[in-house]
Amino acid sequence: MASEKTPKVAKAPGPRKVAKRPPRKQKKSIKVLSKDVNYSLCIPTTLLKHCKNLEQATYAVYQIAKAAVMFNVGEIVVLDLNDTEQKSGHKKLSESMLIASLLQYFVTPPYLVNIVFKSQYRTYFREAAKLPRLPSLPYMRYLHEDEGRYREGLAIRMTKPGAQGKKSKEFKQTKYVNIGKDQVLELKSQLVPTNVRVTVDTVERKVVSPEEAYGDYVGAKASYGYHVRIAKSFGSIFLESSYADGYSQALWINCDDYYYNEEKKQKLLPYVDKIVRPEASSQSFSNVLLVYGKWKDVQHSFEQSKQQFEGCEGAHQFFDGQLGLPGGPEGCTAIQDACMVSLSVVTRL
CATH class of the missing domain: 3.40.1280.10 (SPOUT methyltransferase, trefoil knot domain)
Structure with missing residues (x-):
């Protein structure tokens, strides 16, 4: 005599999982x-x-x-x-x-x-x-109205002319600026501190403010x-x-x-x-x-x-x-x- 199998009863579906929503963002305005x-x-x-x-x-x-x-x-x-902290002298x-x-x-x-x-x-x-x-x-821009006349440079040292064999005295100010050309730029009527980065007008040969050059x-x-x-x-x-x-x-x-x-x-x-x-x-x-x-x-x-x-x-x-x-x-x-x-x-x- 064949044995009778008990039919399987399907399980009732459990509660549906709802994805958690991200918190609602609180927003505000600020005044400048x-x-x-x-x-x-x-x-x-x-x-x-x-x-x-x-x-x-x-x-x-x-x-x-x-x-x-x-x-x-x-x-x-x-x-x-x-x-x-970084060790001194390192x-x-x-x-x-x-x-x-x-x-x-x-x-x-x-x-x-x-x-x-x-x-x-x-x-x-x-x-x-x-x-x-x-x-x-x-300073990477080349504007047609100024024809690239403004350039970045570094004021370099000049020495006071003296007798041969004597140690020349270094000036703290200079009129020479290295602008990346074959020759340094000599300012027309200005003296600037040495080792300072400046913006120069290569046409007028003078130091100008960055605002004047670049707005x-x-x-x-x-x-x-x-x-x-x-x-x-x-x-x-x-x-x-x-x-x-x-x-x-x-x-x-x-x-x-x-x-x-x-x-x-x-x-x-x-x-x-x-x-x-x-x-x-x-x-x-x-x-x-x-x-x-x-x-x-x-x-x-x-x-x-x-x-x-x-x-x-x-x-x-x-x-x-x-x-x-x-x-x-x-x-x-x-x-x-x-x-x-x-x-x-x-x-x-």
Whole structure:
């Protein structure tokens, strides 16, 4: 007799899993005091954390320099997050000095590199020399109206003529400027300090301001392309601004953070979705600072210099909000990529 099999009973479907929605972004607007805005970038030394060699480090810094020049950034601040200080007399460049030196290299004309940078550090630029020059730099442009009359140069020493056999006396001022030509340029009626980079009018043979030569394409402190400085602490970011009026607003851009808690940070820093510019400006420029990196690193840097800011509860009190980046999960953008993307976003708000 054949055995009877018990029919299988299908299980009732369980509750359907619903994908968790990302938290709704809290948004706000910020007001600036002028129609025109200067942007400063604050880059942490963690930029080099994912770089395995000098070639990768150079290219990461190159991308930041390219974005800064393209969007006419006036200042780049390198935030040193290393707790251990570099030993004095050590010839190896620290991470902050390497980033700052590469940034400065990319806005230096090729014919001035060997006299601007010390010979023992030129080996750090071997990969940078292989990359294209930044075409957006003001002195790279050739305008038909001025026929390329403005040129970057370095004031070089002159000696006082004296009797033969006697040691000549060096002048602290000079009228000779190296502009990368076969012959140095002799200024018509000016004396300038030696070893100083200047902008010259090659037709009138005189030193002119970068503003006269390049208009608005000048960085902080009349620098060429952008001004570079190193911040050793969180406090020096804000207290040592290259602008006399400091920063009118500061925004944080989350990047290089794969464990970002968006819901938690939104309560401290809402997203900025609009920058309100006045119809009538009370000042010529507003200076907006963009700070990049992980919030954990920003907060840690604040804790290291917390004694400078009595009564402050955290780093969030220094920021007007955070700037969201389009595409991809929040925080999963490399610092060098975040610079280009964030500048394209913020200039259109």
